[in-house]
Amino acid sequence: MELKATPFKPEYAGQLNFYINVVDDKLRGGNDNKTIGLLLCKGKDEVMAQYALSGYNQPIGVSDYQLSKAIPEELKSALPAIEEVEEELSLLLEANKNKEK
Helix, strand or coil: CEECCCCCCHHHHHHHHHHHHHHHHHCCCCCCCCCCEEEEECCCCHHHHHHHHCCCCCCEEEEECCCCCCCCHHHHCCCCCHHHHHHHHHHHHHHHHHHHC
């Protein structure tokens, strides 16, 4: 699944198709079903999405989403604080930089 903060662009379909191929090759086991790609965009043009996806033999779906500022109370306690997310991302970025050296 890929989440885009912009409206759908045709190149997103190619990128998701690439990801699906990598997952199928490297992670999918013999008993696993085909990988399904889901692309969530902040808006989409149905015709553009249809043309962008025609010709792919991968199961790919495109949908749009709307952000909501309201988080249900029962989920708030299960979510990390923004500071925790930022710290984790910083650690991951630092680890990747060290790995590249």
